[in-house]
Amino acid sequence: MNATAEKLRLDKWLWFARFFKTRSLAAARVATGDVRVNGERVTKRATTIGAGDVLTFAQGRVVRVVEVVGIGTRRGPAPEAQALYNDMTPPPPPPEDAVPVNPKFEGKGRPTKRDRRQADLSRARHLE
Missing domain, CATH: 3.10.290.10 (RNA-binding S4 domain)
Structure with a gap:
């Protein structure tokens, strides 16, 4: 060549x-x-x-x-x-504004009404 x-x-x-x-x-x-x-x-x-x-x-x-x-x-x-x-680009950092996923709901299908209310309360506390 x-x-x-x-x-x-x-x-x-x-x-x-x-x-x-x-x-x-x-x-x-x-x-x-x-x-x-x-x-x-x-x-x-x-x-x-x-x-x-x-x-x-x-x-x-x-x-x-x-x-x-x-x-x-x-x-x-x-x-x-x-x-x-x-x-060789380094991987992007994880997003900081992501709301944590409740492990109680992972893979269990649709949450009950009670579970949903508790998740909303925990999300509201997390954002404060």
């Missing part, structure tokens, strides 16, 4: 790997400096990346950390795109 096939433009790779819907969206994200390659901020769309590079960027509300495993030749189907990277 020659050296040109082992490297690819950053914006093109992000598009190939299906992180962005269009190549222009990927290029715009890189141009604003929101993408880091191996911990260094990048603003050039034509920055070349290869296997082993680690990319960090925001996608929606999640900060994605991915390791480049391969360089694609096209923007193919999702399974082909997922083979291009190793996702």
Whole structure:
């Protein structure tokens, strides 16, 4: 394999790997400096990346950390795109505003009227 096939433009790779819907969206994200390659901020769309590079960027509300495993030749189907990277994104923290589930009701079907009133009271106490 020659050296040109082992490297690819950053914006093109992000598009190939299906992180962005269009190549222009990927290029715009890189141009604003929101993408880091191996911990260094990048603003050039034509920055070349290869296997082993680690990319960090925001996608929606999640900060994605991915390791480049391969360089694609096209923007193919999702399974082909997922083979291009190793996702190292940490799992999201559990939601803090979740109401605890009463173990009394788990797997027992519908609660009785008395059980429902007690659950409402415990929820009201929890929110205070």
